Amino acid sequence: MEALLNGNDKQSILLFYKLSVGFRCCKENYFGQVRYNEHMSKAFIKEADPDDEEEFGAPAIPAGIKNYMTPQGHQRMKDEFLHLMDVERPEIVNIVHWAASNGDRSENGDYIYGKKRLREIDRRIRFLTKRLDIAEVFDPRIHHGSDQIYFGATVTYENQNGEAHTVTIVGVDEFDPLQGKISWISPVARALIKARVDDTVTLRTPGGIEELTILEVDYPA
Structure with a gap:
């Protein structure tokens, strides 16, 4: 089997x-x-x-x-x-x-x-x-070495309050907030995808609009 x-x-x-x-x-x-x-x-x-x-x-x-x-x-x-x-x-x-x-x-x-x-x-x-x-x-290793964000990327970003967060963009059935794994269809992931290091992206939240600055992008080797 x-x-x-x-x-x-x-x-x-x-x-x-x-x-x-x-x-x-x-x-x-x-x-x-x-x-x-x-x-x-x-x-x-x-x-x-x-x-x-x-x-x-x-x-x-x-x-x-x-x-x-x-x-x-x-x-x-x-x-x-x-x-x-x-x-x-x-x-x-x-x-x-x-x-x-x-x-x-x-x-x-x-x-x-x-x-x-x-x-x-x-x-x-x-x-x-x-x-x-x-x-x-989808194997994210194909993007190893790239600084652009796609599915499978581990991203460190900074919000407008200067707080840094690290998340990994994964599948809907893999998300685990306690381990920093977010679904690729989540608002945060959608805001991050296709951005590059040093880019600033806009995240719309119930509390208003936030700006996130990309600090680091990493993929498994």
Whole structure:
């Protein structure tokens, strides 16, 4: 399975998902009709739900906007997908199967928790599948040595109060304010993109207009 996801192409992701969902979780009965495995959550085979994005605190991707990702961010999502599919989900399915065999399910803590966790995993898998399907992986190393700001740049800028800030422009699914990672569609990133060292750009905020001066631009080697 892992070999199937070694590439960055979307077809590999879709094929893996179809193999995992369409074939692994269903089988033909004696009448030649396909029926789903009794331990496969129905939530797992639904189309991705917009509510999944809200649940995971992920901003929706605006229509017509590409879901750019760095190679590192894309790999993290693939690793999580594989872990859920190959490790955590099978373990929970086994627990649910064992708990169900113990009789009354209404007061069976293992069964109730297992089913709840299974629904959570299935929602996460749907979310990851949707995001990976529309991902456009871009390696910022191609801009190494440039002083112009593009996706993947680490930028140090100074605001009009003389305060310096350093941010890295990453994908929507990679942003982490605590680590200084901002989404490329955020207002700050949009103000910075295409500017160069020593340029001053304008940032429109709810509190008014701010001017930011670019001090340094860096890309991974």
